[in-house]
Amino acid sequence: MISLYLPIVGTIIVGVLFGVVMMKLHEVLGPRRANNEKLSTYESGMEPISSVKDRHSVKFYLVAMLFILFDIEIVFMYPWAVQFKHLGAQGVIAMILFMVMLFVGFIYIVRKGALEWD
Amino acid sequence: MPELLLLILISLLKGGLVLGLVVLPGAVVSVYYERKVSAWIQHRIGPNRTGPFGILQPFADVAKLLLKEDIIPTDANKGFHFFAPLIAVTTAVAAFAVTPFGNYIMVGTTRIDLAVAPNINVALLYVFGVGSVAVYGITFAGWSSSNKFSLLGGLRSASQMISYELCMGLSVIGVIMMAGSLNLNDIVKNQADLKWNLFFQPLGFIVFFVAGFAETNRAPFDLPEAEPELVGGYHTEYSGMKFGMFFLAEYGHMVASAAMTTTLFLGGWQLPIPASVLAPIGLVEGSIVLGLLQFGTFFAKIAVMCFVFIWVRWSLPRFRYDQLMNLGWRVMMPLALVNIILTTIVMAFLR
Numbered sequence: 342m343i344s345l346y347l348p349i350v351g352t353i354i355v356g357v358l359f360g361v362v363m364m365k366l367h368e369v370l371g372p373r374r375a376n377n378e379k380l381s382t383y384e385s386g387m388e389p390i391s392s393v394k395d396r397h398s399v400k401f402y403l404v405a406m407l408f409i410l411f412d413i414e415i416v417f418m419y420p421w422a423v424q425f426k427h428l429g430a431q432g433v434i435a436m437i438l439f440m441v442m443l444f445v446g447f448i449y450i451v452r453k454g455a456l457e458w459d
Numbered sequence: 460m461p462e463l464l465l466l467i468l469i470s471l472l473k474g475g476l477v478l479g480l481v482v483l484p485g486a487v488v489s490v491y492y493e494r495k496v497s498a499w500i501q502h503r504i505g506p507n508r509t510g511p512f513g514i515l516q517p518f519a520d521v522a523k524l525l526l527k528e529d530i531i532p533t534d535a536n537k538g539f540h541f542f543a544p545l546i547a548v549t550t551a552v553a554a555f556a557v558t559p560f561g562n563y564i565m566v567g568t569t570r571i572d573l574a575v576a577p578n579i580n581v582a583l584l585y586v587f588g589v590g591s592v593a594v595y596g597i598t599f600a601g602w603s604s605s606n607k608f609s610l611l612g613g614l615r616s617a618s619q620m621i622s623y624e625l626c627m628g629l630s631v632i633g634v635i636m637m638a639g640s641l642n643l644n645d646i647v648k649n650q651a652d653l654k655w656n657l658f659f660q661p662l663g664f665i666v667f668f669v670a671g672f673a674e675t676n677r678a679p680f681d682l683p684e685a686e687p688e689l690v691g692g693y694h695t696e697y698s699g700m701k702f703g704m705f706f707l708a709e710y711g712h713m714v715a716s717a718a719m720t721t722t723l724f725l726g727g728w729q730l731p732i733p734a735s736v737l738a739p740i741g742l743v744e745g746s747i748v749l750g751l752l753q754f755g756t757f758f759a760k761i762a763v764m765c766f767v768f769i770w771v772r773w774s775l776p777r778f779r780y781d782q783l784m785n786l787g788w789r790v791m792m793p794l795a796l797v798n799i800i801l802t803t804i805v806m807a808f809l810r
Contacts, residue, residue: 346576347469347470348469348470348575349556351470351575352474353474353552353553354474355474356549356550360548360704361545364541364545364704367524367527367529367699370525371699375528377533380531381533382534382606385690393605393606397614400618404618404621405617408622411792412625415625415628415629422632423640425806426639437800440800444796447793456784456788458780
């Protein structure tokens with residue numbers, strides 16, 4: 342069992358090592374001629390004004406919330422899709438009902454204007 | 460315990476092999492490929508000074524990036540600023556851990572599967588999981604830089620990637636229904652004898668492929684790094700090899716996305732010739748020649764898909780952000796749902 346999944350862990354470890362080695366190599370090899378101007382936040386040559394920790398459009402958070410809702414519903418479909426061939430007529434009817442409910446929720450979101458970007 | 464130690468060593472070796480033989484060459488070749496193809500599309504010459512036909516250009520790029528100054532802005536969150544490119548490049552490598560590059564070859568009596576982790580029964584879920592983690596790399600990069608352009612790029616990218624992940628997740632359900640498995644090798648085996656899913660799931664293929672563009676942040680969906688509005692987007696405050704890691708990760712994700720499209724819809728490593736023709740000329744399952752042919756076929760298909768990626772990038776203008784979100788939620792998602800319902804009805808009737 343563990344021998345099946347260990348290569349994935351190995352690949353991830355190799356990926357991390359590769360990234361760390363390349364980035365540390367860059368820190369060692371690159372020149373160091375830092376000054377305050379160079380290390381200040383880039384804002385197209387202007388003095389940076391106001392903080393970045395400002396308020397942002399609520400749409401981004403709304404999209405994240407809708408993602409969680411729909412993603413969970415999609416995860417429900419995966420086991421059904423794998424077993425589809427063995428489920429028979431009942432499986433078909435159950436999933437079509439589920440999809441109709443999903444679609445009603447989707448239409449509600451669209452009608453409410455949750456996906457309007459202006 | 461020595462067996463476990465050996466297993467760990469073999470796993471690390473496999474990881475190294477996939478990095479050294481697939482991800483890095485894939486990224487290096489696609490960087491060169493993109494430059495040459497874009498030059499060809501725009502009637503330019505492209506890189507031609509570094510080595511014959513400029514083939515050493517990617518290596519020159521790496522050397523240059525390594526020798527640049529490492530700049531971390533004073534306002535940046537140092538930990539996350541270092542961590543973000545690391546997540547980006549790791550996810551690009553990790554996506555290849557379950558990709559089947561070929562069936563298997565028999566050397567004597569030992570069976571060698573042409574994949575890092577060949578028989579993972581949740582492989583497709585793992586691929587989507589890795590794709591979700593990739594969102595963090597870009598979001599952290601945008602947030603930790605303390606730069607308005609970066610933050611906007613990171614927010615845009617997070618919203619765009621999670622929106623299109625829904626479409627991607629829905630579009631493959633038809634494929635899973637046909638194969639009855641989440642194991643990528645089973646999905647490929649189900650497409651033998653030119654019965655590619657592309658022909659049975661054209662709608663799913665279109666949705667998956669378009670979502671692939673959004674997932675890799677490539678044109679026409681490269682809003683997170685839209686130069687005219689956001690300078691460099693999420694990597695504005697990155698220099699040298701840290702920027703290079705994002706660059707490498709972008710190409711790694713492009714190759715990974717092409718590999719996934721190939722595996723799920725274009726028959727993966729299946730040769731476009733039926734097995735009944737191949738068997739009489741000695742190309743039976745397990746022979747080394749067939750294994751190599753499958754490996755070559757897989758990468759030829761990936762090269763074609765990468766060409767389409769590059770072709771689209773240099774042909775289409777960038778979307779506006781509201782158009783992008785509208786397309787994802789209001790066009791792609793209903794289309795993916797329709798695809799599932801159609802597949803369900805057709806498969807129920809055929810039974």
